[in-house]
Amino acid sequence: MVTVAYLGPPGTFTDAALHRLRADARASVLLADAEAVPAGTPDEALAMVRAGTADYACVPFENSVDGTVNPTSDALAVGDPLQIFAETELDVVFAILVRPGTAADDVRVLRTHPVAAAQVRRWVGMNLPRAHIETTSSTAAGAEEVAAGTADATAAPARAGEINGLVPLAENVADIGGARTRFVLVGRPAPPPPRTGSDRTCVIFGLPHEPNSLVQALTELSIRDIDLTRIGSRPTRVERFTYLFHVDLVGHIDDPAVAEALVALRHRTADLRYLGSWPVAGGGEAGAPPPDRAEEIDWLDRLRRGEDAG
Numbered sequence: 001m002v003t004v005a006y007l008g009p010p011g012t013f014t015d016a017a018l019h020r021l022r023a024d025a026r027a028s029v030l031l032a033d034a035e036a037v038p039a040g041t042p043d044e045a046l047a048m049v050r051a052g053t054a055d056y057a058c059v060p061f062e063n064s065v066d067g068t069v070n071p072t073s074d075a076l077a078v079g080d081p082l083q084i085f086a087e088t089e090l091d092v093v094f095a096i097l098v099r100p101g102t103a104a105d106d107v108r109v110l111r112t113h114p115v116a117a118a119q120v121r122r123w124v125g126m127n128l129p130r131a132h133i134e135t136t137s138s139t140a141a142g143a144e145e146v147a148a149g150t151a152d153a154t155a156a157p158a159r160a161g162e163i164n165g166l167v168p169l170a171e172n173v174a175d176i177g178g179a180r181t182r183f184v185l186v187g188r189p190a191p192p193p194p195r196t197g198s199d200r201t202c203v204i205f206g207l208p209h210e211p212n213s214l215v216q217a218l219t220e221l222s223i224r225d226i227d228l229t230r231i232g233s234r235p236t237r238v239e240r241f242t243y244l245f246h247v248d249l250v251g252h253i254d255d256p257a258v259a260e261a262l263v264a265l266r267h268r269t270a271d272l273r274y275l276g277s278w279p280v281a282g283g284g285e286a287g288a289p290p291p292d293r294a295e296e297i298d299w300l301d302r303l304r305r306g307e308d309a310g
């Protein structure tokens with residue numbers, strides 16, 4: 001039986017993302033009849049995969065308002081290598097959940113996930129004037145705390161309220177409309193899903209403290225017309241003030257341009273970690289796909305065979 005760890009408890013956005021992955025034709029092949037096991041943090045879910053107590057982990061990866069989900073990125077960057085096999089995206093809107101009978105004026109402590117807090121802070125400031133926002137491990141953990149009486153309110157998916165016997169003070173709350181979060185399905189290294197023509201590849205690497213090292217690494221992508229969709233740096237936490245670069249690019253390891261760029265990046269960077277190539281959510285557009293160079297590769301093959309290359 002396949003086991004999939006996810007950022008729980010039940011009722012989180014990640015729980016909803018896992019449901020969506022189960023319904024996705026490609027990801028459902030990996031997740032058929034999978035047993036879902038809640039974990040307290042992305043790190044814990046990924047550690048279960050590394051330890052072999054789970055086959056996959058479903059974790060939040062990137063939010064359109066708050067950016068990269070750092071606890072996930074940091075956990076992917078160190079420890080035994082892991083690989084991303086699928087992604088899904090969810091619209092993120094919040095219900096402000098309270099125990100029945102709580103009025104807006106009664107809310108002193110609102111506890112929710114830090115990424116959720118970043119998306120409702122303005123609304124809370126305007127509508128819950130006495131509330132102080134504190135952070136907790138997930139939105140649904142916030143809902144459990146409200147049910148237990150250790151917080152007065154949370155910002156969470158409406159389903160977290162149904163599960164925990166809470167009621168909404170407000171629904172469809174979001175400081176910036178149209179926010180989305182991207183979630184990924186992570187497993188131990190294995191052949192990536194086949195190239196679809198609308199794929200993403202993720203790498204993490206270190207760079208020597210030398211002039212131009214970042215420019216040179218990025219030039220390996222730009223000269224091959226490879227589109228970057230996300231770049232960030234995070235402290236290595238090993239040596240003070242040294243960083244790892246996290247890069248998402250458009251294309252698949254089986255795209256010749258991406259394969260060449262990976263070889264070149266491996267040469268120019270330190271500790272390059274390949275985090276996988278996988279189809280973009282919903283078969284949507286990833287961005288400009290890398291050129292396929294089919295004509296040039298054919299030309300090279302003909303040269304190798306000693307044929308008239310033209």
Ligand SMILES: O=C(O)C(=O)C[C@]1(C(=O)O)C=C[C@@H](O)C=C1
Nearest residue numbers: 012013014060113115116138139
């Ligand atoms: O706490 C949850 O419900 C989560 O699934 C985590 C998470 C995140 O890390 O971004 C997911 C989506 C929302 O952006 C807020 C929180």
